[in-house]
Amino acid sequence: MTFVRQNLGGWGNCPVLPCAVARPDSVANLGAALTQGGQRDYIARGLGRAYGDSALNRDSGVLSSTGLNHFLEFDPQTGILECEAGVSFAEIIQHLLPRGWFLPTTPGTKFVTVGGAIAADVHGKNHHVDGSFGQFVLSLKLLTADGSVRICSPTQDSEIFWATVGGMGLTGVILSAEIQLLRVESAYYDVTYRRTGSLDQTLEQFAATDSTYRYSVAWIDCVARGASLGRSVLMLGRDVAATDLSPRLRRSPLVLPEKRIKAVPFNFPSLALNSWSVRAFNGLYYAAHGDCQKLVDYDTFFYPLDGIRHWNRIYGQRGFVQYQALFPRETSREGLVELLERITRSGRASFLAVLKSSGAAGQGMLSYLFPGHTLALDFPNTGRSLLPFLQELDAIVLRHGGRLYLAKDACMSTETFKAMYPRLPEFLAVKQRIDPEGKFMSSQARRVLGLGGN
C-alpha cells in the first residue's frame, strides 16, 4: 500500500499540514497499510468535512476511507443498513430515500461518511428530540491496533463501542456499521420561520417549541448589538406525510426534481469577506425572512450550503476556523450574551452563525452535546491575532461550564480540553487497553492530549 505525501487541510483549510496518505480500496489493503505502512501512527479520514485538524496527521499516516464505500446489507422491512465506513450520507439518501428511508439525524452537509459521523458522534436539527448519530448505530466493526477486527455494540464490548462513538478515530479504524434509518413518507418538510428581536426571545422560542417541532435551528445575527443582541430567524420543521403534499408532488413524494449545483470556482481574495460584507449579509438575511410557513425539500432544509460546492473557498487561501460552543441550560443565557458581546466588540462578526437547543447527552465518552444551547460560528483566519481571541472565547465557555466540539476545533489547548471533557480518563483507559502504543493518533489528538508534535 502506497503512502503519498500530501498537504492536507480540514474543511476550514486551517491548518494545512504535510501528511502521508494511503487510499486503500479493500479491507485487506487497509489492513496491509496499517501493518506494513511504516508510518509512526495513523488516523482514518473520510470526506474531510471536520473543520480543523481532526483528520490530519502531521508527517504521519492518514488512511482515506473513501474507497471503502460499499453497502453491505439492507433490510427494507426494518430500515437497518449495514455499510462500510466510507459510504457518504449523500449516497444513502440517493439510493434509499426513494424507498422511504432517510438518515435518523444529519449534520448540515450530506458529504460526510458514516465512519466520520460515528467518530464525531454528529448531531443535527433534531438533537433535542432524537439525540446524536451514535444513538442509531446498532453495531460496528473496528480494526484495532493489534490487527484484529472487533465487533462492538451497546451490548457487546460496550466500553469500546462508546469510546469509539465520538472517539475521533482514536480507538481504531471503523470498517463498517449497522445503522437504523428513519422511515419517511416524503422528501419534504413543513417549515415555519419565526423572527425574534432578541436573544431572550430566541431562547424562549426554543423552549416553547422543543416539544412540538422535531427539527429546529436558529440563524443568529451576530452583528446586532444592544437590545437586539442575539436576534434570530428560527426555522422549525416537521416531517410531512405524503397525503399532505400537493397532488403534483404526491405523484413522486420521495424524489426531488434534479437541481443545478453551483460551485465556488477558486479561493476568493481575502478581502472578499470583510466586516462590511458580513454586516450587509447579516442585515439582509434578517430582513429577508419574515414569519412564514412553507414546504421545503430535504436538500434545502438540511443542506443549504451543499448547493454551493467548495463554499469554504469564500474564505480564501488562508482558510477559517469554526467555533462551536455548547452551554448548559442553566448558564446558557449569560454565556451566550458574554460570548456574543465579546464577538461583536471584536469586529470579527461571523458570516454565518447558528444556534440550536440540544437534548440529552449521548453515551459516547467524548460525545459533544448535553442539554443546553450550542452556537456555531466561523472566523476567517487572520493570522496571529486569532488564537488569543479564541482563547478568550474558550475562557468564557469554560467559565459557564460549557465545551467545544472536536469536529470543528483547530485551536483548543490541552488544559481547556481536559476541563471540558470530564469523561476523558475513562476514554483514555479504553485507549490504553486496546491501543497501548498509540498507533491511532491525529494532529488534533496530540494537541488536546498534550503529546506535542501536532
Next chain:
Amino acid sequence: MNASATVLILGANSGIARALCHRLAARKYRLILAARRTEELETQAADLRIRHGIEVACEPFDALDFDGHAAFFERCVQKSAGGLEGVVLAYGSMLPQATTQTDLTAAKRVLDANFTSPVALLSLAANHMEPRRRGWIAAISSVAGDRGRQSNYTYGAAKAGLSCWLQGLRNRLFHHGVHVLTIKPGFVDTPMTHGLLNPKSPLVATPEKVARDIDRAIHRRHNILYTPWFWRGILTIITTIPEALFKRLKM
C-alpha cells in the same frame, strides 16, 4: 434495451470498472462481475444489489489462465438470462518499462495481460454475439497505444495491438449488428494510480467522469472514445510529430 439483459464485466474491481458498474446498474442491466479477487467481488455485488435493486452474479476469473477461458466464458453465458448483451473488458497490467526491457518474462506478461488475453476472451464474446446479431463489446485500451514512447512502449505496444485488433473486430461485427467500442482513457485517479498522479491536475479525471463517458459512448454506439475528450487533441498532436523529430524527444 431489454430490462433483463446481462452484461459481463471482465476485471470488475478496477477503479474504472467499479464506477462503470454503477452506471450500467442504474440502467437496470443484470451484471456478472469477473475478477481474480473474488472476496472483494462479493462485497461489490452486494453493494450493487442494494443500491440499484438489480441481479448481480460473481465469477472467479484469471486473465492469464488461457486454458480456463472457454469454460469460464461458458459459465458466464449460462448465468446470463438468455445470452450476453454486453461485455466490458476492463483489466490490464502495467509494469515499469525498465523491467520489461531486461526481464522478458515480465515483457511477455504485459503483452499477454493487455493483448493476448483480451484477444482470447473477446473472440469468445464475438463468436457468442455474432450469430445472435445483437449486443456490444466495450474494451479499455489506452492512449499509450497511439504512439510508442521510450517511457512506456511495451505496454503501449500491447495496447496498440489491442486497439488495432478491435478495429478489425468492429469492422467484422458491424455486418452482424454487434457494436464494438474502443476506450482510450487518459490519466485516471484510481487506487492503482494513487501516488503516481496528482489528482488535482486538470489532466487527471475521476473514474466517475470516465465511467459516465463510457456509458454514454456504449449507448450512442460511438467507435473510439477518448476520455476525457481533450485527449483526442493531445494525441492528434503527438501522433503528427514527424518520426525524425519524435525520436529525439524524451517522452
